[in-house]
Amino acid sequence: MLIKWSDDLKIGVEQIDGEHQRIFEEFDKLYSLMRVGEGIDFYPMVMNFLEDYLIDHLKHEESLQRSVEYTDYDNHKQMHDFFREKVNAFKSKQYRKIQNKDLIQLNLFMQQWFVEHIIKEDMKLGEFIKKKEHESSTE
Numbered sequence: 319m320l321i322k323w324s325d326d327l328k329i330g331v332e333q334i335d336g337e338h339q340r341i342f343e344e345f346d347k348l349y350s351l352m353r354v355g356e357g358i359d360f361y362p363m364v365m366n367f368l369e370d371y372l373i374d375h376l377k378h379e380e381s382l383q384r385s386v387e388y389t390d391y392d393n394h395k396q397m398h399d400f401f402r403e404k405v406n407a408f409k410s411k412q413y414r415k416i417q418n419k420d421l422i423q424l425n426l427f428m429q430q431w432f433v434e435h436i437i438k439e440d441m442k443l444g445e446f447i448k449k450k451e452h453e454s455s456t457e
């Protein structure tokens with residue numbers, strides 16, 4: 319079962335929300351390819367996108383957090399580090415024999431991680447920024 323992007327996943331920061339949405343679109347693309355049994359042919363392409371785009375995205379988030387002096391930065395970065403390690407582990411599989419089930423596993427892991435991370439962690443960041451903007455506008 320594929321999780322679709324919805325406005326409920328927005329954290330209220332335009333750039334981050336846009337990137338999250340695009341990541342979901344990629345998951346969706348990968349899922350469609352896998353369903354028709356062609357996922358394997360697109361694996362390097364999708365993997366590169368995920369690796370480059372996702373990792374850039376995490377960097378964007380981290381630099382945003384630094385710029386707003388996010389109090390939960392270290393903790394949040396640790397979660398990103400965990401994700402980066404997973405991506406690297408999957409990437410090293412490229413050199414072995416990859417099967418469609420590996421792609422399904424990869425896709426499910428990334429989706430679940432992302433949804434959970436957005437809901438639990440990125441939302442907190444969104445709230446933090448909102449609060450901070452509110453405080454500075456009422457000073």
Ligand SMILES: [Fe+2]
Nearest residue numbers: 379435439440
């Ligand atoms: Fe994050």
